[in-house]
Amino acid sequence: MTRWFRSYWAEEDTWFYVEADADGWVTRQVELQGALEKPVAAASSTEWEAAQRAGTLADYEATFGATAEVPIHEWDPHAPLDLTAGEFETVWLTARATCQARARARSTHEA
Known part of the structure; x- marks a missing residue:
């Protein structure tokens, strides 16, 4: 059974939003950092493995x-x-869009 939860890590000032499978493996993870909850990660284990x-x-x-x-x-x-x-x-889609926009901006500046 899939489980979704969030957890705050004060030492990193980060909210972790997690989707985990029945065995407890993280399948998708979002990290929102700071008071403005800036998306810094929105990763999928399936995509990560494919990229590897x-x-x-x-x-x-x-x-x-x-x-x-x-x-x-x-x-x-x-x-x-x-x-x-x-x-x-909802959090996943917003964070993914932010990560993709940041990557596009980075590639534009590098070109």
Whole structure:
């Protein structure tokens, strides 16, 4: 069963929004940082694995970041607050758009 939750890490001033599968592996992860909750990551484990196979992992991580590499029971999220699928999806879509826009702006400046 898929689980969605968010967890705040004060030491990083970051909200982690997590979608985890039945075994506790993170399938999608969003990181919102600071008082303005600026999206700094919106990664999918499936996409990350595909980028790794394709040799484009550095580009993927520069755009979207990465997901946790261990099951959630091994990293013990700080006071997780359950979310609905819809709540997670709203945050996911907004963060993805921000990450993609930032990547486009970065490539425009590099060109």
